[in-house]
Amino acid sequence: MEAPFEDVTRGVLNAVREVEELAGRRILDGERIITPQTGDQGVDLYVSTSSAGGGLQMMVSGLVLQMTGESAQRAALGAGAIVMDVIALNDGRRPHEKIRRLRQLRPDMILLSGGTDGGDVRRVAEMAEIILAADPKARLGAGYRLPVIYAGNQAAAEVVTGTLGDRTALSVVANLRPSLEQENLGPARDAIHELFMEHVMAHAPGYKKLMTWSPVPIMPTPGAVGIIIEAIARRDRMSVVGVDIGGATTDVFSVFQGVFNRTVSANLGMSYSVSNVMAEAGIENILRWVPFAVDEIDLRNRVKNKMIRPTTIPQSLEDLVIEQAIAREALRLAFEQHKALAVGLKGIQSQRTISDIMSQTETGATRVDLLDLGLLVGSGGVLSHAPRRVQAALMMVDGFLPEGLTQLAVDSIFMAPQLGVLSTVHEPAATQVFERDCLVRLGTVLSPLGAGKAGQPCLSVEVLADQTPIQRRIPFGELALIPLPEQGRVRVIARPERGFDLGPGKGKPLEAQVNGGVVGLIVDTRGRRPFVLPTEPAERIRRLRAWNAALGLYAKEV
Amino acid sequence: MAHAYTPGLRVTDHAVIRRERRLPLKGDVLVAVGQPVEADTVVARTELPGNVQTVNLAAKLSLDPARVPDALTLPVGSAVRRGDLIAAGKSLFGLVHQRATSPADGTLESVSPVTGQLILREPPLPVEVDAYVRGVVAEVLPGEGVVVEASGALMQGIFGVGGETFGTLRLVAASPDEPLATAALTPAHQGCVVVGGSYVSHATLMRARELGVAAVVVGGFDDHDLRHLLGRDLGVAITGAEDLGFTLILTEGFGRIRMAERTWRLLAAHQGQQASVSGATQIRAGVMRPEIVIPRPPGAGREAAAAGAAGVEVGSLLRVIREPHFGRIARVIELPAELQALETEARVRVMAVEFAEDGTRAVVPRANVELIED
Numbered sequence: 001m002e003a004p005f006e007d008v009t010r011g012v013l014n015a016v017r018e019v020e021e022l023a024g025r026r027i028l029d030g031e032r033i034i035t036p037q038t039g040d041q042g043v044d045l046y047v048s049t050s051s052a053g054g055g056l057q058m059m060v061s062g063l064v065l066q067m068t069g070e071s072a073q074r075a076a077l078g079a080g081a082i083v084m085d086v087i088a089l090n091d092g093r094r095p096h097e098k099i100r101r102l103r104q105l106r107p108d109m110i111l112l113s114g115g116t117d118g119g120d121v122r123r124v125a126e127m128a129e130i131i132l133a134a135d136p137k138a139r140l141g142a143g144y145r146l147p148v149i150y151a152g153n154q155a156a157a158e159v160v161t162g163t164l165g166d167r168t169a170l171s172v173v174a175n176l177r178p179s180l181e182q183e184n185l186g187p188a189r190d191a192i193h194e195l196f197m198e199h200v201m202a203h204a205p206g207y208k209k210l211m212t213w214s215p216v217p218i219m220p221t222p223g224a225v226g227i228i229i230e231a232i233a234r235r236d237r238m239s240v241v242g243v244d245i246g247g248a249t250t251d252v253f254s255v256f257q258g259v260f261n262r263t264v265s266a267n268l269g270m271s272y273s274v275s276n277v278m279a280e281a282g283i284e285n286i287l288r289w290v291p292f293a294v295d296e297i298d299l300r301n302r303v304k305n306k307m308i309r310p311t312t313i314p315q316s317l318e319d320l321v322i323e324q325a326i327a328r329e330a331l332r333l334a335f336e337q338h339k340a341l342a343v344g345l346k347g348i349q350s351q352r353t354i355s356d357i358m359s360q361t362e363t364g365a366t367r368v369d370l371l372d373l374g375l376l377v378g379s380g381g382v383l384s385h386a387p388r389r390v391q392a393a394l395m396m397v398d399g400f401l402p403e404g405l406t407q408l409a410v411d412s413i414f415m416a417p418q419l420g421v422l423s424t425v426h427e428p429a430a431t432q433v434f435e436r437d438c439l440v441r442l443g444t445v446l447s448p449l450g451a452g453k454a455g456q457p458c459l460s461v462e463v464l465a466d467q468t469p470i471q472r473r474i475p476f477g478e479l480a481l482i483p484l485p486e487q488g489r490v491r492v493i494a495r496p497e498r499g500f501d502l503g504p505g506k507g508k509p510l511e512a513q514v515n516g517g518v519v520g521l522i523v524d525t526r527g528r529r530p531f532v533l534p535t536e537p538a539e540r541i542r543r544l545r546a547w548n549a550a551l552g553l554y555a556k557e558v
Numbered sequence: 559m560a561h562a563y564t565p566g567l568r569v570t571d572h573a574v575i576r577r578e579r580r581l582p583l584k585g586d587v588l589v590a591v592g593q594p595v596e597a598d599t600v601v602a603r604t605e606l607p608g609n610v611q612t613v614n615l616a617a618k619l620s621l622d623p624a625r626v627p628d629a630l631t632l633p634v635g636s637a638v639r640r641g642d643l644i645a646a647g648k649s650l651f652g653l654v655h656q657r658a659t660s661p662a663d664g665t666l667e668s669v670s671p672v673t674g675q676l677i678l679r680e681p682p683l684p685v686e687v688d689a690y691v692r693g694v695v696a697e698v699l700p701g702e703g704v705v706v707e708a709s710g711a712l713m714q715g716i717f718g719v720g721g722e723t724f725g726t727l728r729l730v731a732a733s734p735d736e737p738l739a740t741a742a743l744t745p746a747h748q749g750c751v752v753v754g755g756s757y758v759s760h761a762t763l764m765r766a767r768e769l770g771v772a773a774v775v776v777g778g779f780d781d782h783d784l785r786h787l788l789g790r791d792l793g794v795a796i797t798g799a800e801d802l803g804f805t806l807i808l809t810e811g812f813g814r815i816r817m818a819e820r821t822w823r824l825l826a827a828h829q830g831q832q833a834s835v836s837g838a839t840q841i842r843a844g845v846m847r848p849e850i851v852i853p854r855p856p857g858a859g860r861e862a863a864a865a866g867a868a869g870v871e872v873g874s875l876l877r878v879i880r881e882p883h884f885g886r887i888a889r890v891i892e893l894p895a896e897l898q899a900l901e902t903e904a905r906v907r908v909m910a911v912e913f914a915e916d917g918t919r920a921v922v923p924r925a926n927v928e929l930i931e932d
Contacts, residue, residue, distance in 0.1 A: 048722070095612040125672040133610050134676055159672055269792050272841055276793030300781035301812035302881065307795050308811060308841060310879040312926045313906065319881050320902040387903035401836045427649070555903055 007206035012048070012055045012213075033213055046214050047421040049221040056080060056196050056220045059107040061087040061131075063114040063123050069404065071177045072113040074341065075151070076186040077262045082249075089114075094128055096225065101180075102134035109195055110136070110146065110168075111188060112160070115153030117178045124156035128163040132214075133399035134175035145169040147195040151176040151188040160265065165455075169199060186513070187532025195222060205296070214419055221549035222251050222257040224264065224420030228375075229252055229253045231423045231431050238374030243331060244414070245380035247271035247310055249329055252338035261342035261464070265334040270382050271310030274326060276446050278303050288533050289398065291544035291558060294319070324395055327382045331399025335521070339366045371449070371503050377439065382532070390519045392550050393442045401451055403528050405494075407515050408442040417460035439532035441483055443517030447524040448500040451532075452476035457497045458525040464491040472523070475487040479547040480523040484516040520550065565811075567847060567928075569821050573712040575851050579687045580703035587698050595689035595706060597724040597834050602687045602703045608680030611662060616674025619647035619656040623674030627672060630676075631662070634666050644676070663821060690722050691834045692853045708853035711828055713821055715775070717790070718837030718848025719797045722804030724751070725772035725850065727825065727833045731755035734822035737814065738776055739763070740765045747771050751833045751850070753825050758787050758806075759813040773805040773835045775825070775850060778818035778885075784812075798838025805837040807848045810877075815885040818877070818930060828852045829858060878911070880926040887914045887930065888922075 013031060020027050026041045027034060027443075033044030053379075058081040062068030065088035076083050084105045087098050103111075110131060114124045130151075136146055150160045157172045162169050171194075173187040211218060219227075225242065233240040233255035242253040248269045249421075253262045267276040279288060283296060302322065306312060314320040343366050346455040378396050386392040393408050415438045423430035448459055454477035463470040463482055474480045484490055495509045496502050502510040514521070534540040545557060586606020589595060603866045629647040638644060638660040643660040648839045659680060667677040691709030731754045740752025740762045748769055754762075754776040760783035766774055785791050788800065818836050831850045840846040870876065874890045888911035895918045897905040901922065 096610045099610050115849050122673050125670065126675065129668075129670055129673060129675065129677070273794060275795065277789070279791035279793040295783045297780055304781040304784075304792075304812040305880070306559075308839075309840065312922055313904065314902055315880060315900050315923055315926060316882050320904075337616045385904070438634075499586070532821075543908065555901075 007209075008050075009206045009209050012210060013518050019073060023057075045425060047216050048210060048214050048218045049224045049417040049421055049424070050218050056192075057082045057084055057105075057107050058109045059085050059087060059102065059105060059482045060202075061113065061127055061240060062129065062152075065091050067180070068115065070149075070179050070341070071185065072111050072151070072182050074183075074261065075110050075113075075176050075188040076192060076261060077264060078185060078223070078226060079189040079339070079464065080220030080262075081192060081279060082227070082264050082266055087543075089127065095133075098130050099134040099157070102131065102136045104297075106136060108147075109199070110148045111192065111193065112148060112150050113152040113176050113188070115156060115175075115177075116180060117154050117175050117361050119153050119155070119244055121153065121156040121159055124152050125159045125163065126430070128160045131378040132163050132167060137464045147171070147199045149173060149188060149195065151191070162395065166480070169195070169417055171195065191222065193217060193219060195346065198530075201534050209395060216425055219417075219421055221417045222253075222264065224263050224417040225251070226253050226260060228416050228422075228423055228430060228434055229421035230255055231420075231427055232259075232375070232434065233258075233312045235431055236374070238382075239369070240375045240377065241335075241368075241373055242377040242411075242416070243280070243334065243379070243383075243396070243400075245270060245327065245334070245378070245382055246410075247381075250334040250380075252334050253411050254338065254342055254368060255371060256342070259342075259367055261338070263334070263338040263341050265330075265337050268330045269322070269379070270330065270332050271306060272325060274305075274310075275303055275307040277326055277333070279332045280333055283524065286322075286325050286329050287319040288540065289544070290321060291541050292321075293537070293541075294322070316432060316482075317554060317556070317558050321554070323382065323388070324391060328398045331395065335400050339368045342367045357443050367372060370401065373402055373404075373406050375407045375409065376400060376402060377409045377411055379414050379416065383410050384412050384414070389440070391520060391553055393445070394479075394551060394553060397445050397447075397522065401447070401531050402445055403447055404501075404512060405444060405446055405512055405514065407444050408517070408519070408522075410442060411437045411438055411439045413438060441486075441515050441517035443519040443521055444492075445504065445522040445524055446494055447526075447528055448494075448496045448498040448504070449500050449528045451495075451527045451530060452499065457502055459497065460495045460525065461521070462493040463521060464493070464494075474525050475521050478523075478524050478525050478526065479550050480525075481519070481551050482521040482523065484514070484520045486518055489513045489515055522538045567714040567716060569713045569818070569824060569930075571711045571824055571827070573627040573710065575691060575693070575710065575712055575853070577690055577706050577708075577851075578703065579689060580699065580847065581685065581687055583818075585685070585702045587700065587704060589689075589695045589698075589700070591695050591698055591702060593618045593695045595693060597692050597694060597832065598688055599689045600686045601689050601706070603694070605682035605684050608664060608687050609682065609684050611664070611678045612666070613644075613658065613661060613676040613678055614674060615645050615658055615669070615676050617644060618658040620654070621647045621656075621674065621778045622835040624671045626674040626676075627671050628670050630666070630669060632666060634668060636666050637664070638678070639663050641930060667827050667839040690724070690836075691851050692832060708851065711824055711850075711852040712855040713824060713850045715796070715807040715809045715834055715839075715848040715850070716811055717797075718805065718807040718839050719784070719799050719800045720773070720802045721800070722834070722836045723772045723805050724832060725749045727751050727753065727828055727831055729753045729829050729830055733761070734777065734819060736760055738774070743771070745769055751775065751835055753822075755822070756816045760785065762806075763787065763806065767802070771804055773833075773837075775809065775835070776845065777808070777810040778813045778815035779808050781812050792819055795839055795841040797834065797840075800837075803837055805848075806837060807837055810885060811879070813885070818887070819929065825850070870927070872922070875914075875930045876911070876927040877930055878922055878926060880922065880923075881923060883913075885918055888912055888920075888927075889914065891919065 031204040033046050058076045060072040067088045069158045073333040148170045150172045161516045173191045176188045181337045191272045229242045239256045250268045252264045267273045383392040419430040419434050456476045498507040581604045587602045589601045615626045630647045642660045664678045664680040669676045669681045689706045691708045693706045695704045696707035697705040728750045734755045736755040737757040751773040756777040758776045835850045837848045892910035898908045912919050
């Protein structure tokens with residue numbers, strides 16, 4: 001939103017006019033959307049999402065960083081916010097440092113949690129006093145009071161209201177951690193959405209008008225993506241991971257064991273943040289995916305030049321390969337951050353049996369189970385616009401290292417957010433459009449767990465397509481591609497050698513119906529737990545080239 | 559299509575430059591509308607509230623938090639010095655007398671009967687804002703600051719580090735494609751804005767710092783050396799707050815890149831004049847580029863009519879901003895409408911260009927060029 005387009009409804013009207021032209025249907029009456037539809041005019045429903053102003057930026061606070069602090073973070077991220085900082089009593093900072101931080105960051109909203117119901121009131125009051133002393137100013141508009149949501153110990157609600165009620169726009173909702181064993185993020189998430197509409201968006205030019213056009217609340221864009229991912233996971237009864245890799249940020253969404261989680265890696269991306277990917281991953285981790293020698297000084301300069309001129313695109317094949325290597329590392333780092341936050345509740349007293357002790361499981365283990373992952377969906381320019389779809393598939397495989405049998409898809413036009421809002425009104429319509437017009441099915445990847453020596457027998461695969469069944473034996477240390485029909489499903493039987501596991505157990509066969517796709521069935525016997533690339537440069541380059549050739553990754557060898 | 563291109567950076571001899579000089583908090587404006595100012599004239603001043611310290615009086619006095627407010631020996635709002643008695647109480651049936659003293663100079667801001675914490679605010683810190691450019695005060699923002707207006711030359715760089723500074727402009731390299739040599743820097747460059755050609759090395763920058771050079775303006779610099787300079791890998795391009803002892807501005811990018819002819823000529827034309835420079839760069843929504851401002855003496859000419867935002871057309875002069883032709887200057891010879899496949903197989907809009915230096919031709923994606931003002 002920059003001058004002269006400071007009013008968001010200008011952009012919406014322009015977009016609607018284009019739809020009118022493309023669809024040959026009158027939708028606008030002057031500057032009003034015609035709804036409901038009558039005959040060949042108008043639409044049934046107009047829905048909207050918003051990422052204006054850099055999205056919703058929040059600070060969250062809890063008493064204990066690893067417990068209520070983490071629950072509060074999950075609630076804010078799940079609602080589609082960027083979490084700028086988590087402040088907790090035990091975060092190692094002194095009160096005045098916390099106060100200074102609150103002032104500097106100027107969040108759009110604060111979520112204050114802390115304590116289980118009936119627990120200690122004093123420590124919650126202390127957090128509220130810190131917020132009061134900071135007297136943080138909202139980012140947009142000086143004249144409005146900062147929205148604060150209190151979702152902590154209900155016994156402290158009165159004290160918090162007494163401290164913050166006059167100075168902030170405070171709403172009190174149910175505790176997001178009523179007991180150590182229980183997390184209840186729904187009310188806090190709903191309150192975030194509501195305050196986002198009421199306070200934050202209402203101060204952005206044109207939003208008041210836009211809000212009257214839609215009977216459904218305007219949602220933060222990433223929050224809406226989460227809703228459609230949850231709907232798909234529910235419909236297909238499978239675990240789903242979605243990733244949206246942008247220029248500045250990378251969002252990861254997951255549903256495992258029916259629990260939705262979202263994380264935003266605020267400084268991992270392909271243009272504005274590309275240099276930070278290099279800083280965080282380390283240059284050697286980027287170069288491990290590049291099948292030719294690169295001068296480090298030259299690579300560093302290239303990456304910085306992309307950062308300062310973020311809209312450029314790779315022209316040479318070498319440049320494309322380097323960009324896709326960086327994307328692999330951005331995906332890997334974003335997924336690592338996701339795994340660290342998408343965890344079970346910490347701090348629970350659980351009864352442990354001898355076998356629990358033997359398996360060393362702890363509370364707070366990640367919910368992300370790659371063997372259980374059924375569908376991996378990617379979106380964002382580097383994946384959606386990769387010149388060959390197989391490049392997108394391999395970037396996701398290398399970044400996420402899926403295990404067992406996993407379907408791969410890309411969201412080519414990034415319609416998921418709008419479908420997320422639509423699904424709150426009409427879920428079957430939304431999931432149907434998602435499946436038919438939004439998802440491009442790439443195929444399936446089959447990756448056995450286990451390690452071995454290159455060339456040792458690992459896996460035999462049988463694909464029972466229409467007429468001619470295909471049988472392949474794939475030794476350890478390879479990538480292979482078996483074409484599948486683009487539409488429909490085929491039966492696949494995979495028999496791992498002893499010592500390799502596809503999910504049912506070591507050496508046990510896996511039989512499944514898998515979706516076809518434009519890429520096909522990728523068989524990845526490069527090993528998992530651990531996945532290791534050769535460290536010796538000449539050997540690494542030789543292997544990368546062989547894998548690229550096996551999948552037909554590029555038009556020529558690079 | 560014009561808006562689809564990376565907008566060219568502004569490099570002009572005739573600009574009206576208005577810079578808002580605002581305090582971080584409300585304060586006093588020290589100048590009036592129409593008043594001439596120098597780059598270092600202080601235009602506004604305020605005091606930042608001091609740091610906040612918390613003192614756990616309940617624990618110090620062994621008192622129930624509810625009784626802490628009554629234990630204060632001075633009312634809330636009082637000024638105290640470090641070591642002053644601020645609260646006293648009796649515990650254990652009045653047998654034990656406990657005293658609490660102030661840990662720092664400041665003001666008693668509040669006390670909580672729930673937590674028993676006292677909030678003490680340390681004395682305020684003075685903050686001043688200078689004019690940054692030589693000019694006149696065009697507007698006063700009451701209680702907040704001023705807008706300083708100057709007319710003169712304005713050159714935007716592509717990336718910079720270090721904050722605002724100013725000094726006499728000195729061309730040190732002999733041509734725009736010659737790197738800045740360490741040997742060319744002398745004690746006479748102390749406090750100057752030094753202009754090199756295509757490149758500066760880390761070693762030369764260190765020499766510049768030793769000599770007290772105010773700022774270095776060059777075509778390119780290695781990221782490898784930037785890491786050395788900052789002591790860390792720069793992840794996100796938000797700069798301007800680095801404390802390096804000088805400001806560095808890159809006019810073209812990372813690597814060895816000949817400084818654009820126009821930029822070079824303009825800097826050469828103003829040799830010996832005072833330049834204000836800022837390295838602050840932010841590459842995200844609301845982009846901010848580093849700049850070199852050379853104010854003209856009052857009444858010495860006005861801004862030429864602002865040119866409309868022209869699109870790229872056949873004959874436009876531009877620079878390629880991505881490999882394999884990174885940094886080369888060319889003219890557009892054809893703008894085909896159809897998408898064309900690149901070596902990567904991506905199908906994109908392209909243009910055919912002819913390179914200025916040797917007359918060879920190439921096809922480049924339209925996304926990979928930036929216009930240069932002729």
